[in-house]
Amino acid sequence: DQVFHIVPETFQQVQHLQRLCSTLLLDLWKPQLPEDILAGEDLHIRVPAPLVQEVKDDLDHHMISYKVLIPDVQELVDQSMPNERSSHRQLPEGYVYTQYHPMEEIYQWMTQIQNNSELVTQHYLGKTIENRTMYYLQISQPSDKAKKIIWMDCGIHAREWISPAFCQWFVKEILQNYKSDPKISRFLQNLDLYVLPVLNIDGYIYSWEKDRLWRKNRSPHRNGTCYGTDLNRNFNSSWGSVGVSYNCSSEIFCGSGPESEPETRAVAQFIKRKKSDILCYLTIHSYGQYILTPYGSTTKPPSNSEELMHVAEKAAAALMGKYGTSYEVGSTSLILYNNSGSSRDWAHMIGIPFSYTFELRDNGTHGFVLPADQIQPTCEETM
């Protein structure tokens, strides 16, 4: 359907338009009634799609000029409808894992997940630069055995929305299936899972509200004229040496010093405390489809390089088995670029043997703005 804008010039034109409207039963938007159509005044008529051509021909034939004010009424209607998302906001039962969620919903989700499950507890990790609280979820089967830990963090870079989506999916999968899936239940007998769904909370919120492609955190520099440190260049692993910028306006600004950012400190302090029990450190990013091993700062391989690669290659093969998605495996310095101060390198350097960065879908076609309909397959294959 289209809406036409006409300014009738003569009385004859007015009469003709009045006849046209009543004969074809056209929907008058302005004025309300045919008798109020006046020469020199705006006329807006909605013409149903099947009649559009006929009306245009008629107007042309009568030398009445018109403009199409709205070329597609349905499109406007669709755009103005409230999102169906809002009805799913509340409960984890209704929580839609195949859509991206803003931070307030993720906070609510964490609280509800904790309340609904005996395995999950929510814990305070620290505060962001804008004073928001960072929480991680501990998934732990009660037992008298001391268990080793697998740590996974998501959302260190704000624009990589698929990453927090994956962390949420991961938690849901574990909780839905730990009783029925023997692999998961055996896993949980021996290991605790610690999941940080959004590390860079301020940045994530900023990417929802202001700039979808924001990457860093929101720490102010140069008297508030420049914002953001790249948290994945801010860890104390060859900090500031390579693959960074010392300029705040860069996306890879490493900060004013190692662990200068509260978000970095919150994670680092926790991991340092628990490090003798942490078996594996995972950090989830996008895009690129890689499983990356240490290091970024040097091409010299880590001490347990063979084992690291072997495990990663098995993971990539399993991943490919699901939907055929291919992931490349290797060290950041060889596959991508040099960088220093990454969380993954730091974790390995302090002694955590298995330390990996996952770069999820895709290959660049959609990049950071991965459509929500790819959340499910991405998460399923990564699981």
Added chain:
Amino acid sequence: AAMELQPSHGLASRAATLATAYLCYRRGSPGRALALRSIRRARREDIDDVGHKYHLELVLEDVPDKDSTINCTAEVLYHLGSKNVAPDVQFTLEGELKNTDEADDVFYNQIRSLEKELVAENIPDSHGNVPPEMEPIRRLAWVASGYVIWQNSTENTKFHLAQIKRVKQMKRSDEYLEFDYTILLHEMVSQEIIPWQMTVLWHPHHGVQVTRDSRQPKHTLE
């Protein structure tokens, strides 16, 4: 002397991304864009006083028809020293690309019959959605960005089109369609998001041309 590279090697993937962008520019249309599926083989040759040449064997896929793939060999020469010279790219496709004449004609007629010039923003939107009628506009941006990427690539860059910020159709008195795009390019090594303006001309059977392009300052995003 040519050195074999692991297909996953960073330098190979940068050259492959560039070759794909160039190829997409030369062969693409609103009905067809091409993306890199995988690198089968990569070799690097250092040519004294000339530059670095990459010999690549690639598998490309059709966007949106991801099941449709085509093999390709390409050579990318990055010139030594001069920053203002675009790399040389040669390629050979194994086999025929799908014919998109019909889809192109449909799109062409749709745009020609619009009452008002087309204007749109944020393709895709934040959630990755693209309205179906905008898919050809998006593919056209992909194809045209191939030119910009080719002209501005070095061995230390890897560009992808991140998003179309704004597109505006420009009125023309001839048969061509003209669009003024502001796109956002993502550069992988620096992680920068770079706004870029490009003026794109197209006519079915005539290929895509970028007649003007310029890098924009960062605060264009506000």
